Amino acid sequence: MWLWQQKNRIKKQLLWAKLFLISFSFHSVFFLWLFFLYRDDGFDIAITVQNKLSASVPVIFVPFAQQKKMIAQNNSSTTQASAPTVSQKKPKTSIQKSTKIMKQKKNQSVSVKKKEIKNKTKETQLTHKKKSSIPSQVKQQEKKEAKKQAIASQNKQTATQQITSQEIVQAHYREIEAQRRQLLLQKELANYFKPPIGVPADCICQINVAVDWHGVIKELTVIQSSGILMYDVAARSALYTMKMPSWSKGKSLTITFKQ
Amino acid sequence: MKFILNRLNHLGYVCQKIKYWVCVIFVFFAPILVAGEQVFVTASAQQKIPLLLGIVGKSRELNELAAIVKKNLGFSGQFTVEVAPFKKKPSKKEVKKLFKQGYLLAVFINARDKNSVIEWRLYDTAQAMMVQGKKYAKQKTCLAGWAHNVTDALWPVLTGQEGFFSSKIAYCKEKLTKKGRITKYICVADYDGSNEQVIIDSPTVNIAPRWNKDRENPLLFYSEHTNTNVRLMVVDTKKKNHIASNFDGINMLPAFSRDGKTVIYCASRGDGSCQLYRYEKSGLKRLTSNLGNNISPSFGDDKDIVYFCSDFQTKKPQIYSYDLQKNEIKQLTKGGYCTSPDYCPKTGKLVYTKMVEGLMQLFIYDPKTKKHTQLTADAGNKQECVWSPCGNYILFAADYAQKRRISFLSLLTKERRFLTPASENCDYPAWSSCFKVFPVFG
Numbered sequence A: 001m002w003l004w005q006q007k008n009r010i011k012k013q014l015l016w017a018k019l020f021l022i023s024f025s026f027h028s029v030f031f032l033w034l035f036f037l038y039r040d041d042g043f044d045i046a047i048t049v050q051n052k053l054s055a056s057v058p059v060i061f062v063p064f065a066q067q068k069k070m071i072a073q074n075n076s077s078t079t080q081a082s083a084p085t086v087s088q089k090k091p092k093t094s095i096q097k098s099t100k101i102m103k104q105k106k107n108q109s110v111s112v113k114k115k116e117i118k119n120k121t122k123e124t125q126l127t128h129k130k131k132s133s134i135p136s137q138v139k140q141q142e143k144k145e146a147k148k149q150a151i152a153s154q155n156k157q158t159a160t161q162q163i164t165s166q167e168i169v170q171a172h173y174r175e176i177e178a179q180r181r182q183l184l185l186q187k188e189l190a191n192y193f194k195p196p197i198g199v200p201a202d203c204i205c206q207i208n209v210a211v212d213w214h215g216v217i218k219e220l221t222v223i224q225s226s227g228i229l230m231y232d233v234a235a236r237s238a239l240y241t242m243k244m245p246s247w248s249k250g251k252s253l254t255i256t257f258k259q
Numbered sequence B: 001m002k003f004i005l006n007r008l009n010h011l012g013y014v015c016q017k018i019k020y021w022v023c024v025i026f027v028f029f030a031p032i033l034v035a036g037e038q039v040f041v042t043a044s045a046q047q048k049i050p051l052l053l054g055i056v057g058k059s060r061e062l063n064e065l066a067a068i069v070k071k072n073l074g075f076s077g078q079f080t081v082e083v084a085p086f087k088k089k090p091s092k093k094e095v096k097k098l099f100k101q102g103y104l105l106a107v108f109i110n111a112r113d114k115n116s117v118i119e120w121r122l123y124d125t126a127q128a129m130m131v132q133g134k135k136y137a138k139q140k141t142c143l144a145g146w147a148h149n150v151t152d153a154l155w156p157v158l159t160g161q162e163g164f165f166s167s168k169i170a171y172c173k174e175k176l177t178k179k180g181r182i183t184k185y186i187c188v189a190d191y192d193g194s195n196e197q198v199i200i201d202s203p204t205v206n207i208a209p210r211w212n213k214d215r216e217n218p219l220l221f222y223s224e225h226t227n228t229n230v231r232l233m234v235v236d237t238k239k240k241n242h243i244a245s246n247f248d249g250i251n252m253l254p255a256f257s258r259d260g261k262t263v264i265y266c267a268s269r270g271d272g273s274c275q276l277y278r279y280e281k282s283g284l285k286r287l288t289s290n291l292g293n294n295i296s297p298s299f300g301d302d303k304d305i306v307y308f309c310s311d312f313q314t315k316k317p318q319i320y321s322y323d324l325q326k327n328e329i330k331q332l333t334k335g336g337y338c339t340s341p342d343y344c345p346k347t348g349k350l351v352y353t354k355m356v357e358g359l360m361q362l363f364i365y366d367p368k369t370k371k372h373t374q375l376t377a378d379a380g381n382k383q384e385c386v387w388s389p390c391g392n393y394i395l396f397a398a399d400y401a402q403k404r405r406i407s408f409l410s411l412l413t414k415e416r417r418f419l420t421p422a423s424e425n426c427d428y429p430a431w432s433s434c435f436k437v438f439p440v441f442g
Helices: A008-037 A063-080 A086-117 A120-166 A173-192 A229-241 B002-034 B060-077 B090-102 B143-159
Strands: A045-047 A204-213 A217-224 A251-256 B037-044 B049-056 B079-086 B105-112 B119-124 B127-135 B170-177 B184-190 B197-202 B206-211 B222-225 B228-235 B241-245 B248-257 B263-267 B275-280 B283-288 B295-298 B305-309 B318-323 B329-333 B338-344 B351-358 B359-366 B372-373 B382-388 B391-401 B403-410 B416-418 B428-433
Touching: A008 B002, A173 A229, A173 B037, A204 A229, A217 A229, A229 A251, A229 B049, A229 B119, A229 B143, B049 B060, B060 B079, B060 B105, B060 B143, B105 B143, B119 B143, B127 B143, B170 B206, B170 B295, B170 B403, B184 B206, B184 B222, B197 B228, B206 B248, B222 B248, B241 B248, B248 B295, B263 B295, B295 B351, B305 B338, B318 B338, B318 B403, B338 B359, B351 B382, B359 B382, B382 B428, B391 B428, B403 B428
Parallel strands: A045 B037, A251 B037, B049 B079, B049 B105, B206 B428, B228 B248, B295 B338, B338 B382
Antiparallel strands: A204 A217, A204 A251, B105 B119, B119 B127, B170 B184, B170 B428, B184 B197, B206 B222, B222 B228, B228 B241, B248 B263, B263 B275, B275 B283, B295 B305, B305 B318, B318 B329, B338 B351, B351 B359, B359 B372, B382 B391, B391 B403, B403 B416
């Protein structure tokens, strides 16, 4: 007899209580993890904010499987494009194949000769015709194949060129997300960070910022000072005046200010 | 009862298990919470740092001093300075308010000890924290000097560079006598051309002033035309002048080593060609002996390297370096017409003038990379260029609208400014080192 079919009420209730407690505990653990721990950033992000980074580069969201295919295609096309000697050898192999085919046809015709003695003359005529037509056909085939290959290689080359010229950013969702953050930060910080005039070009100020859950700077520590007060002050003021992005809430960021 | 107790025990066990798993999950995800991100930021534009100069207490002297400090801080073009009066020393809240008003830094000046001491405090307004504070005991009676000394103390804290406000510039000024003769006076002024004073006004031609390198006892050397020669003279802050070198021919353009113990200057000694001579405690020694004219010596990083201008090889003046230990002379410029080299120990670079398309332009030579860089390319001859003590400015005489004026080029902002008026002919500028106590002539 199953537990829930038992007539003992206490046992039944205890079972339900047990089930409820287990369910509740698992749910609470899950929600605790979801709301307080899980923040979809279990990966390293190295963000470089540059002044001249173009925001016009197309970012294309590609499913992971398709992305793999595209990468594979790109690799194959590039290898073929980069190895013209292989394409030169290919016509030779096609000629060999065609000659083999013709030999087979010859053999077939010979067997036909043996079987049909009556039509010897016709067959011999035919074989003669075939023999005479073989070189011309082979040449034509060679030419056609060479043309086809040339067109194919041209198409592949243009395709690869298009891919490279467009500079398509193929990346996983998370990488794209990181790039998006990078662009957002770049826009925000570039607007606010204005270093003083006449400071050496190699000046670097590294600041650690602890952002609270409201997006307000909780703590700001200069890890590496530039040695020039006005530069450090300009860097700090940029952080104080800018609005921290939502993804930085509850995080500590290390920001390096360069000229 | 036993059954219930058993069940409760079991529940307790389950709870313990849950606790364990919660802990495991927390430990697993904790690094994600703690992990920081690194961001690199590159600047898009530059700005002048807004700075507030607060005068604490009422005093006319302090107001005048603050006005000069404001001018000093704004000279480089790196700060926008505003002056505001304060009744008493501002509290932390007030300093934080200043940040909200847009001031990133604040300097508060007040007088102490019966106005004999000036006290300044530098604040970082964002954190309402005092960065540095110092007291300055007034030296001599020149208010501008106090202001320059205060700014010199403040400048390294703000910019990380040595101050230059207590330095002086000297130059020649052309004047017509009543008889219509042209004479040249020697003038000194503050670093920005203000407070001009005529030091030498003898009715003759006085040219090529040069400062010694002593930061406590400034001396100004110049060459005076006499009936028989051009002699080297020296004048102190009390305007007392003495003869420094009185050989036949010309005696001019002394260059001092950094320790001030060695002097190299040019003299012709009646030979017709101008040669370099070194003067030390041991005596006078001739350095060059060629058929050309060797002028404008300038010491390198150490005593052993001297840069100078000579025409002994190409008949046109070129810049040379002279290694005194190896006794080697190297030609640094090739071709053209190059004059007046001046070496800056701060930047480690040499500035000189070179003729380009018929006009003298400013050039910089880096002895480390052996690269020549043209600084100017506009109309007007630029002559007799010298470095500022901080290495951020180049002072030179420039021809504009048929007048020769003293002007400077800022290497920080590429700004150019005239220091002398357009109505006067001025040349041969010289920039002193930054004095510990601002010198007052007279």
